[in-house]
Amino acid sequence: MSRTRIGASTLAVLVLATSAALSAPACALAIPRSRLQAFVLASAPDSLADLKAHAGAIGVVYPTYFDCAIGSGLIAGRDLPTITEYASASGITVMPRVNCQDGPTVHRILTDPSTRAATLARLAAIVRKRSYAGLCLDFENDGAADREALSAFVASLARELHARHKRLSVVVDGVGAHQAAPAAGLYDYGAISTAADSVFVLAWGAHWAGSVPGPIAPLSDVEATVAYIASLPTAARFVLGAPMYGLDWAQGGGPAHMASAYQFSQVSALAQSVGAVPTRDTESQELTFTYVSEGVTHQAWYLDARAVRAVLAIGRAHGLAVGLWRLGREDQTLWSSPGAP
Numbered sequence: 001m002s003r004t005r006i007g008a009s010t011l012a013v014l015v016l017a018t019s020a021a022l023s024a025p026a027c028a029l030a031i032p033r034s035r036l037q038a039f040v041l042a043s044a045p046d047s048l049a050d051l052k053a054h055a056g057a058i059g060v061v062y063p064t065y066f067d068c069a070i071g072s073g074l075i076a077g078r079d080l081p082t083i084t085e086y087a088s089a090s091g092i093t094v095m096p097r098v099n100c101q102d103g104p105t106v107h108r109i110l111t112d113p114s115t116r117a118a119t120l121a122r123l124a125a126i127v128r129k130r131s132y133a134g135l136c137l138d139f140e141n142d143g144a145a146d147r148e149a150l151s152a153f154v155a156s157l158a159r160e161l162h163a164r165h166k167r168l169s170v171v172v173d174g175v176g177a178h179q180a181a182p183a184a185g186l187y188d189y190g191a192i193s194t195a196a197d198s199v200f201v202l203a204w205g206a207h208w209a210g211s212v213p214g215p216i217a218p219l220s221d222v223e224a225t226v227a228y229i230a231s232l233p234t235a236a237r238f239v240l241g242a243p244m245y246g247l248d249w250a251q252g253g254g255p256a257h258m259a260s261a262y263q264f265s266q267v268s269a270l271a272q273s274v275g276a277v278p279t280r281d282t283e284s285q286e287l288t289f290t291y292v293s294e295g296v297t298h299q300a301w302y303l304d305a306r307a308v309r310a311v312l313a314i315g316r317a318h319g320l321a322v323g324l325w326r327l328g329r330e331d332q333t334l335w336s337s338p339g340a341p
Helices: 009-020 045-053 081-089 105-112 115-129 145-163 189-195 219-230 266-273 306-317
Strands: 036-040 058-063 066-068 075-077 097-100 132-139 167-173 198-202 238-243 245-250 258-264 289-292 296-304 322-328
Touching: 036 045, 045 081, 045 097, 045 322, 058 081, 058 167, 058 219, 058 322, 075 115, 081 306, 097 105, 105 115, 105 145, 115 132, 132 219, 145 167, 167 189, 167 306, 219 238, 219 306, 238 306, 258 266, 266 289, 266 296, 296 306, 306 322
Parallel strands: 036 058, 036 322, 066 097, 097 132, 132 167, 167 198, 198 238, 238 322
Antiparallel strands: 066 075, 245 258, 245 296, 289 296
């Protein structure tokens, strides 16, 4: 995969300005691009508290309300009025996340006619019964063989939502060197962004819970993702997402030694408790440290405010909207230091 860096920022901004003039879905997001889009973890009180603390910087929230049942694909979940009502009263667009990360279940939803029809009907019912601005579709871990099926599902769901004057956001993986080529993977950026109102790109994943230790969001991967986005006529519909968590691998990681995931405050406390002095990786700007616990060597990588800002800056330098996973126990200096969101 190409890791070519983007050229002059003025060229990328011109590409985005041109794309904005193209025909867009009827419900295209009218959110100031200077305001963040962010996921709110419904099960975590700290996520709502963080939203309240920084509401002025947030334009769109994706509360994690709905999930698929593994195997059947049944979409279930519930609204949390404490989140929905607060965000709506604060002038923040609310688009709940519909999450399905079990690959075989995603495959069934996309390819089994009865499951597909039931899922589309259920999603239409969710927005019909609530005052949401729309939905955020987050289907992951399916294979590239379902690429066209996912694009067709997105197009059908977009039509259902647009008919009700609702919006659709779709979550996709980034296209860094560690992932499948954009022309061959599950996510067809072009087709998805043509149908959906916005596309939230998870600009991370070079290293994950089941991989060997390493940076979570290398900046070269982020730049490769933005370069690909800028090449599309629908570039203005993309949101570059930054992670705000850390991973702690034991015994060199890999599938046999899955990493533990921590929020920033937790991994910072871990470093202090084991007497580790984190160092900064120059390529990713992430912090990392190694320690030994009960005879087992661990290596942790995580993003502080400086690392998160570095990801966001790449998106903003090229005219993209930007977002965060997730509000909660992130490095709170993110909101007050130079270059704050």
